[in-house]
Amino acid sequence: MGLLTFCLNVTLDGCVDHQAGIADDETHAFFTRLMDEHGAMLWGRVTYEMMESYWPAVARGDLDAPPMIRQWALKLEVKPKYVASSTRADFPWTNSRHISSDLRTGVQALKDATPEGVLLGSGELAAELDRMDLIDEYQFLVHPRIAGRGPTLHQSGLPSARRLKLVSATPLANGVIVTHYRRDG
Template sequence: MGLLTFSINVTLDGCVAHQEGIADDETHAFFTRLMDEVGAMLWGRVTYEMMESYWPAVARGDAEAPRAIREWAVKLEAKPKYVVSSTRLAFPWTNSHHIGGELLTGVQRLKDATQDGVLLGSGKLATELDRLDLIDEYKFLVHPRIAGHGPTLYQSGLPSTRRLELISAKPLRNGAVAVHYRRAR
């Protein structure tokens, strides 16, 4: 069974709006390494649709992008992508697959089938999966910014506090800090 790792950009005040993070080569290299380490990506429908609206065009060369961004897009194109949705059934982007039905069963099945692990990149879905005790690790890129608005990490709450063990913390040149925590069991 592979691990389910939740990874997202987050500001110091917990904002996870994608436009609030630092988008540079170093940040993209961080997320490229994370993607390279796992066997599949997992998103909710809203995140999938945001990603689908841009990255396939970059991978095809239809959108102008720096080399690091294009490399990310090409790797993302090839990576299996799983989408949790109760409202959309068709996911035409290359290597995209639907997870429908009961959330616990569907995501546990994905974890069991993906020995190299699964990278989760959707905030709202993470809350639901954490409520089901399915998340094993957290790899956040904490940006040196205070957004002063939402959406925020775990905005709708959890039933109890999650105790985590620090595995590593690494500052980046751009001022962000890459933190890796494992769930304390």
């Protein structure tokens, strides 16, 4: 069974808006390596639609992009992508699959079938899966920014606090700190 790893960008004040952080070659290289280490991606419908609206065009060469961005797009194109959605069933982007069964059952089956692990990149879906105790690891890229606005993690709350064990904390040259935690108990 593979681990489910939740990874997301977050500012110092907890904002998880994808536009609030630093998007440079260094952060893209980190996410590309992380994606390479995992067997599949998992998103909610909203994140899938945001990704689907941009990355396939970059992979096809329809949009100009720096080499690091294009590399991410090409790797993302072939990576298995799973989408949890109760409102949409058709996901035409290459290698996209719908988790159509019960969310807990579907995600557990995905973890069981993916020994390399699953990389989760949707905040709202993560909150739901966290309530189900399905997330095994957390990797946050903490950006040296204070957004002063925007969505935060677990806005809808959790039934209890999560105890985590620090695996590593690695500073990047751009000031971002990559934190890696594992569930503790």
